[in-house]
Amino acid sequence: MKSHLSIKLLFSVIIASLILVPIAHTQTPNPALPTPIPSEQEEFTAQVAYKDYVYTFDLYKKAHSDYLLALSQYKQAQTLASKTKTQEATTKMLQARDDVVITYLTALRLRVSEAEGVNNTDKSGLYSRIDSEIAWFQDHRQTITSAGTLQDLVADSESALERYSIVEPLAYEILSTIPLGKVEIIKSKLNSILAEIKIKTEEIRAKGDHDTTITERWILETENKITRGLDKQIEAQRLLATFQVSGESNPRLKPNYNANYNEIIDFLQQSNQLYKESSSYLKEIIRSITVTQ
């Protein structure tokens, strides 16, 4: 009897082990095997942000076409089903529109962060304004789902439009600040080179082994050119300030920001041309130093 019980026990243990061991193997990770490493997050650069923006804009275009289709069907049928469908399509479209604004502002923010020649004070000022707008549109996106009627959606759209009147000059301001930074870098480099030349010219004049009359004349001409280029740069900066004023004091008015932006670019191009001439003058200075007249 005892031996019979022991045999039974043995069989039960074997069966239990056969069932439990595979389960245990599946639940506990094998330390010998390499654990899957999570893919390294792609660095969020301006380029990546721009790609996000483009993708979001494509989604918006799809949502917008759906909205237009639903709207036309609703206007024709005027049924409850078509109204519900229109409400859904409008909600999606408004959300997609907010997403476009958010990703666009994000792309601008990263572009500013990578821009050279823009001082940190200006950058931080722009960051805070951009972040504020992004936050507003994110909140707005959340509230769209709570709209119960088509009229609520219209109100949501209008509030977004009102806010967009701040976004628009801000965007143009950023788009103008970036090239202004580029021109500023050019001007700084020109001034730096000219300063080095001046020091060297002083040294040569002190030694007296080479005539520096022509060199000094060219230095004066170069300085004049740089000053004229700076004047154009200041004109561009003056126009840039109009974006800030119009964005803050007249949010409902919509001046021609694009015309202002084009004018700024024009001034900067003129400035760049003058700096190009300055650069050629610098070459003449070098020639006058290296060649005996």
Next chain:
Amino acid sequence: MPDPEITKAEPVFSQPDQEVSASPPPKPSNKVQPVHPPKKEKEKALPPQFVVAPEPKTPWGKLNRSLITFRNNLSLPQPIKIWGPRIAVLVISITLIIAVLPFISGLINNFIPKPTPTPTPAPTQEPSAFRPSPYAYDEVILAIEKKIAELEQELKTIEFREDALQLPNLDWSVQF
């Protein structure tokens, strides 16, 4: 004075209205009568064309005389101007000239000195334009030169417009 009639010989040129005699030409003699001279004109002085040529003495002259006489006796019409041989001669001569012309021109060319092409002077910089100063290879100057070159490159490639980040075109007029 000898009688002019006796010395007169056959006229050199026959008149158009002269009769044709089939008889052989008379033998040349000192007393040859002119062929059909008008009777009234016998006494008159003969025109120069009727002056009788002296008796030829050479065989060539005799042959010539006999040929003339033969032709006169035949009383053939005036010799017809035959153009065929003349044209043939003209064509042959032109062909010859054309054939010979290149040869002649070749000869002329050989004799005429050919103009030799003058070498085109290559634009070269004035060798004495660059007179380096004591600072031509100065380190500071060379460094500045490099910076200027970099700046020029930057000025050429600079872009002011951020076309990719222009404002999106969104539909803001939601109405039902």
